[in-house]
Amino acid sequence: MNRPITSSQVLDQFAAAYRESTAALAEFLVKYPELADALVDYAHQLNLQRECAGERSITPDDELWIEAQISRISAARSAISDPFAAWQPSQYVEARKVLEVPSAVLIAFRDRLVNVASVPVPFLEHLAELLKVGIADLVVFLEGSPRLAANSSYKANAAPGAPTEKIDFESILAQAGVPADKVSALLKEDI
Numbered sequence: 001m002n003r004p005i006t007s008s009q010v011l012d013q014f015a016a017a018y019r020e021s022t023a024a025l026a027e028f029l030v031k032y033p034e035l036a037d038a039l040v041d042y043a044h045q046l047n048l049q050r051e052c053a054g055e056r057s058i059t060p061d062d063e064l065w066i067e068a069q070i071s072r073i074s075a076a077r078s079a080i081s082d083p084f085a086a087w088q089p090s091q092y093v094e095a096r097k098v099l100e101v102p103s104a105v106l107i108a109f110r111d112r113l114v115n116v117a118s119v120p121v122p123f124l125e126h127l128a129e130l131l132k133v134g135i136a137d138l139v140v141f142l143e144g145s146p147r148l149a150a151n152s153s154y155k156a157n158a159a160p161g162a163p164t165e166k167i168d169f170e171s172i173l174a175q176a177g178v179p180a181d182k183v184s185a186l187l188k189e190d191i
Helices: 007-020 024-031 033-052 060-079 089-099 103-110 121-131 135-142 169-175 180-187
Strands: none
Touching (some): 007 033, 089 121, 103 169, 121 135
């Protein structure tokens, strides 16, 4: 084997030899110690290519299938009805008493401002029971994007937009003026 002139020629020869036998790495490291880092990096790349060679890439049909599944899931989520839609003011009052929270907390749930993962399951169960829906349906509803109440009025040059970030249950309770000891009790899993 003639000694190549440039490092890229060395790497080209190494690639060809390494594909035949992994022992080529040791031989090239002895012959070209100044290229040790490049040779080892190239060997790792060649190994990765070898490992991934059998994997099938995504086809246009696969992409269409993925898009169809995303659309189906989105449609299913949007089909979940709003459990708060039929609630009357008296039901909000009753829920406030039963759950021992201010109206602002219930409004945060209605407007999907609450990060549902931060809400203890017993609280969700009580709320779902009051709404007369299953807890799974309530969770799916709450996972939707935050929204503004349909009957909101505003005095500004531009219409307000719904928040983009959801808020943890604990923060909503604090913002609603719930005392710290009551917040601690509501956050316990054994409500």
